[in-house]
Amino acid sequence: MNAIKKYLGVIWMILGPVAIYYLVKTAAAEIAKKPVIDTKIQWAVFVIVFIPIAIGITIFGYYAFKGEYDHLPESSREI
Amino acid sequence: MTHQSEKKTIWQVIAASSLGTLIEWYDFYIFGSLATVIASQFFPKTNPTAALLSTLATFAAGFIVRPFGALVFGRLGDLIGRKYTFLLTLVLMGGSTFAIGLVPGYATIGFAAPLIVLLLRLLQGLALGGEYGGAATYVAEHAPPHRRGYFTSWIQTTATLGLFISLGVILITRHMLAPDLPTSIQRFNDWGWRIPFLVSILLVVVSIYIRLRMNESPLFAKLKTEGKTAVNPLKESFGHKANLKMVLLALFGATMGQGVVWYTGQFYAQSFLENVCSIDFDQSRTILIWGILFATPFFVVFGGWSDKIGRKWIMLAGMLLAICTYQYIFKQFMILTDPAGKTELTGQRKLLENKTIVSEKNPADSIHLVTTEVHYNDGAVFKEVKADTLFADAARAAVTKTSIKYKEKKLSTVAYRKIVGWVFILILYVTMVYGPIAAFLVELFPTRIRYTSMSLPYHIGNGVFGGLTPFIATLLTTIYVTDKLSGLWYTIIVGAVCLFIGAIYISNRIDPDVND
Numbered sequence: 001m002n003a004i005k006k007y008l009g010v011i012w013m014i015l016g017p018v019a020i021y022y023l024v025k026t027a028a029a030e031i032a033k034k035p036v037i038d039t040k041i042q043w044a045v046f047v048i049v050f051i052p053i054a055i056g057i058t059i060f061g062y063y064a065f066k067g068e069y070d071h072l073p074e075s076s077r078e079i
Numbered sequence: 080m081t082h083q084s085e086k087k088t089i090w091q092v093i094a095a096s097s098l099g100t101l102i103e104w105y106d107f108y109i110f111g112s113l114a115t116v117i118a119s120q121f122f123p124k125t126n127p128t129a130a131l132l133s134t135l136a137t138f139a140a141g142f143i144v145r146p147f148g149a150l151v152f153g154r155l156g157d158l159i160g161r162k163y164t165f166l167l168t169l170v171l172m173g174g175s176t177f178a179i180g181l182v183p184g185y186a187t188i189g190f191a192a193p194l195i196v197l198l199l200r201l202l203q204g205l206a207l208g209g210e211y212g213g214a215a216t217y218v219a220e221h222a223p224p225h226r227r228g229y230f231t232s233w234i235q236t237t238a239t240l241g242l243f244i245s246l247g248v249i250l251i252t253r254h255m256l257a258p259d260l261p262t263s264i265q266r267f268n269d270w271g272w273r274i275p276f277l278v279s280i281l282l283v284v285v286s287i288y289i290r291l292r293m294n295e296s297p298l299f300a301k302l303k304t305e306g307k308t309a310v311n312p313l314k315e316s317f318g319h320k321a322n323l324k325m326v327l328l329a330l331f332g333a334t335m336g337q338g339v340v341w342y343t344g345q346f347y348a349q350s351f352l353e354n355v356c357s358i359d360f361d362q363s364r365t366i367l368i369w370g371i372l373f374a375t376p377f378f379v380v381f382g383g384w385s386d387k388i389g390r391k392w393i394m395l396a397g398m399l400l401a402i403c404t405y406q407y408i409f410k411q412f413m414i415l416t417d418p419a420g421k422t423e424l425t426g427q428r429k430l431l432e433n434k435t436i437v438s439e440k441n442p443a444d445s446i447h448l449v450t451t452e453v454h455y456n457d458g459a460v461f462k463e464v465k466a467d468t469l470f471a472d473a474a475r476a477a478v479t480k481t482s483i484k485y486k487e488k489k490l491s492t493v494a495y496r497k498i499v500g501w502v503f504i505l506i507l508y509v510t511m512v513y514g515p516i517a518a519f520l521v522e523l524f525p526t527r528i529r530y531t532s533m534s535l536p537y538h539i540g541n542g543v544f545g546g547l548t549p550f551i552a553t554l555l556t557t558i559y560v561t562d563k564l565s566g567l568w569y570t571i572i573v574g575a576v577c578l579f580i581g582a583i584y585i586s587n588r589i590d591p592d593v594n595d
Contacts, residue, residue, distance in 0.1 A: 005583060012331075012580075030558070042554070049143055049543055060327040064584070068324050072586045 002070040012061025016054040023050055092221045093233045095293050096214040099169050099286040100234060102279070103210045104241025105248075106176035107203055109275045110141065111346065112245050116272045120184040121193045140197060141204035142546025148208020149534030150313065156213050156530030157312035160303070161220075161296045164530070165213035169290065172206035173283030175199045180276030208542065211238075212534030219521035220296040224591050225386060231517035232382020236375055239509065242345060243371045246364050248275045253361075298526045312531040316524075325523050326536050332585045333519060334540025336398045336577025337512040339570040341541065342548035343405065344505035345371075347566065350549050351409060352498070355556075355563050356416040357486045362495065370502030374510055381514035389587035390519040395578055397511025402574040405567045408501050413563065415494045418453070418461055418485055427454035431462065443471030457491035522590035544573055 027043035063069065110117065148168075156164035179199050185192045214234050222230035256271045257263040263271075294300075302308050309315050317323050345367070352363040385393050414420075429452040438444040447467040454460055464484045490498065516537075524532035552566025559565035 001583075008583060015576075042550075045143070046547075046551075049547075053539065053543065056327055057331055060324075060331055060580075063320070063324045063327065068320070069328065069584050072328075072588075073321070073325070074588065074590075075592075 002067065005064055005069050006067055009061045009064030009066075012064060013058050014061070016056075016058030016061065019054040019057070020051055023047055023054070089221055089223075089230060092293070093218055093230060095289045096165075096218050097233055097237050099165065099290055100210060100214045101237040101241050101244070102282045102286050103169065103172045103207055104238045105244045105282070106172050106241075106279050107141065107207050108242045108245040109176070109249065109279075110179065110200060110203070112242075112249055113272050113275070116268055117196070119268070120272070121182075121196050122185060141200045141207075142542040144201050144204035145208035145538040145542030145546070146535055148205035149212060149538040150208075150531065151205065152209020153212055153316075153531035153534040154312045156209070156216070156534075157309050157528055160299055161213050161217045161530065162290070162293055165210055165217070166287065166290050168206040168209040168213065169283060169286055172203055172210065173279055173287075175202040175206065176276050176279040177283075180273040180279075204542070208534065208538050212530050212537060215517035216521060216530050216533065217296050219518060220298040220526070224589075226383075227521070227589075228385035228390065228515050228518040229379065229383035231521065232379045232385075232514045234517055235382060235510075235513050236378045238341075238513070239345065239371055239375055239378070239506070243368060243375070245275065246368050248278065250361065250364055250368075302526055307527060309527040309531075312528045315528045316532040316535070322524070322528065322532060326532055328580075328584055329520060329523055329533070330536035330539055331577060332581040333394060333516060333577070334536045335544045336540075336574045336581065337394065337516055338540040338542075338545025339548050339573045339577075340398055340401045340512045341509050342545040343401070343552070343567070343570040344509040347549045347552050347570070348409075348412075348502055348505050350553065351566075352412060352416075354553075356412050357484075357488050358416060358498075359487045359489045362488075362490060366495065366499050366502055369499045370506050373499075373503045374506035377507055377510035378514040381511050382518070385515035385518060386589070389589055390515040390522075391581065391585050391587040393515050394512050394519070395581050397508045398574050398578045398581070400511070401505075401508040402571045402578065404504075405571060406564055408505060409564055409567060411501055412498060415497055416488055416490065418455070418463075421455040421457060421459060424454045424456055428452070441471070445469050453485075455491070457493065459491040459494065460489040461485045462487045 024047060027047050031039050031043055033039075152164050152168055155167070176199075179196060182192060182195050182199070211234075214237075215231055218234050219227055219231050252271055252274045253267045254260065254263055256266040295303075299308075315322065317326065349363060349367050352358045352366060353360070358366070381393050381397075430449070431452055432448070432450040434448050436446045436448065438446075445468075447469055449465045451463050451465075452460060453463045462485065464486060466482050466484075468480050520533040520537060521529065548570060551569045555566045555569060556563060
């Protein structure tokens with residue numbers, strides 16, 4: 001199970017940049033298709049909000065890959 | 080303390096915490112429930128879609144700011160205590176809600192109106208970001224270890240009940256402003272919408288009184304006495320790898336999926352029934368009210384059950400059922416409201432309006448609109464709007480288009496009950512993912528930084544992933560116009576990723592001791 005957790009970590013690490021790429025690409029395409037203020041605002045909000053989250057899943061993947069989730073803490077002393 | 084007095088204390092704690100949290104949710108939801116009315120009051124009326132989007136953006140702003148509220152008030156809660164922090168969030172929320180009810184419309188003060196409303200909405204979001212984590216932590220820190228899931232699940236009912244009360248207050252207000260319904264609705268749209276906002280101040284005053292009489296959480300009070308409270312909760316929560324990894328796990332393995340299931344089951348469902356299925360305003364709301372009423376007890380059922388079998392698999396089962404059945408359930412909504420399969424009682428067809436709208440660009444072109452009331456043999460009554468576009472130019476007249484749309488659909492009793500049943504199932508999924516999550520989050524983090532650590536993943540999951548669900552889903556339906564169910568793909572993809580991460584990485588262990 002721990003090996004699966006580690007290998008899947010690579011997928012989560014890749015998912016972050018891929019999500020950012022598709023988010024920015026879709027935002028650019030939608031703004032180009034309809035360049036009004038509403039479209040710009042809504043896509044700007046999505047990009048600004050979801051980029052840090054995508055970075056978060058990359059960090060999560062990195063921790064998984066490094067085996068940080070092999071054993072979850074059972075007491076606060078372990079945190 | 081005797082067993083009896085312990086029991087009395089925990090119920091007092093639950094009642095006091097839940098009432099305040101319930102009021103905060105009520106305050107937060109009346110804005111969303113009145114999005115269309117608020118759009119007409121505070122945003123330029125030239126383009127109704129732009130006005131609605133602006134309101135939804137304001138709604139989204141209220142959600143996006145929630146994680147910041149979690150950081151600000153979570154930090155305060157870990158520094159000065161749970162009791163005073165969530166007292167502060169209650170005052171902030173109540174004050175903002177009351178103030179929204181007082182802001183003059185766009186017609187009176189121009190662009191200052193939407194700006195003030197946006198600011199107040201942001202304050203609401205900040206307050207809510209601080210409230211939930213405090214209430215859940217407070218109850219969990221009073222609860223006996225073997226019943227933590229059960230007792231915290233009472234706090235979980237407040238979000239849904241807040242929506243229930245907001246829908247009820249809006250419906251009652253909409254009907255009580257004049258003896259006849261059309262005049263009452265007109266008055267509600269003009270000024271009556273302010274009443275649900277103003278009423279909030281009374282509820283908040285009662286709740287503040289109750290909360291002032293509460294004691295600090297025993298675990299936090301003990302830490303404070305021993306001088307062991309956190310010095311810098313933000314740094315300890317997110318600056319240390321050991322805790323940050325648990326925050327990320329809570330977000331990607333639990334709250335992210337829980338948030339989208341929550342907001343799809345209650346908010347997107349309501350939006351879908353009203354805007355895609357075009358169900359009558361009152362019916363679409365009473366459908367949700369019945370669904371909530373029948374499903375709410377299950378928060379406590381699943382919360383209590385999680386004390387026996389663990390939190391993980393109940394939450395993940397809720398996610399799995401949701402992502403596997405959403406397409407089917409929402410399709411049923413469309414089938415049950417589709418006039419195609421119905422038999423019309425042609426003798427009862429009634430003409431309501433017959434008018435011609437002349438084009439502003441070319442006065443020779445016009446649209447001829449005929450609105451009729453159509454009765455069906457199952458008891459359903461729909462309004463049919465037939466639009467003929469008439470071009471003066473002979474070449475274009477050849478391609479004259481006729482479109483028929485149905486609106487304000489009043490469903491037959493059978494269809495109404497079936498939709499209530501489907502909505503009940505949607506909310507049942509919500510109770511599965513949401514009932515045990517407070518106990519799950521509390522057990523993941525230590526007391527000294529619990530408020531901060533659990534609030535952030537909860538509010539990113541619910542505020543950002545969940546709160547944006549109706550907005551993103553509606554947007555997807557405007558991109559993929561041929562597929563009316565395309566909005567569900569956002570929830571299904573986010574839910575599936577969360578389900579997968581949760582199943583692999585999360586432990587099903589119930590922490591026997593949250594005192595550390």
